[in-house]
Amino acid sequence: MAGKIIALACAAGMSTSLLVKKMQDAAKAQGKDYEIFAKSTSEADQMLHATPAPDVLLLGPQVAYQKAQMKKIADSVGIPLDVINMQDYGMMKGDRVLAQAEKLMGL
Secondary structure (H helix, E strand, C coil), rough: CCCCCCCCEECCCCCHHHHHHHHHHHHHHHHCCCEEEEEEHHHHHHHCCCCCCCCCEECCHHHHHHHHHHHHHHCCCCCCCHHHHHHHHHHHHHHHHHHHHHHCCCC
């Protein structure tokens, strides 16, 4: 089982797939055993109540307008949430987005 679970959410769950791969590569290079995946925001409520639940949820910049709504759900189950930095997302900086997730998890 993975040490930490990092979930990303975007409009359709597909636009973040390349970023997920970059994050997985960065975690592997750092010797970290993380499960990292992307889903659509429409699946976020179900994902946050899953077992096991993610340790953190990052939203793609294109769905930043949903942050307040998603944060209510995430807060209700104690999962930190934030929006991925637009530059890091656009440039597919997996290492930087991984660091953002770790900071939210208190690592």
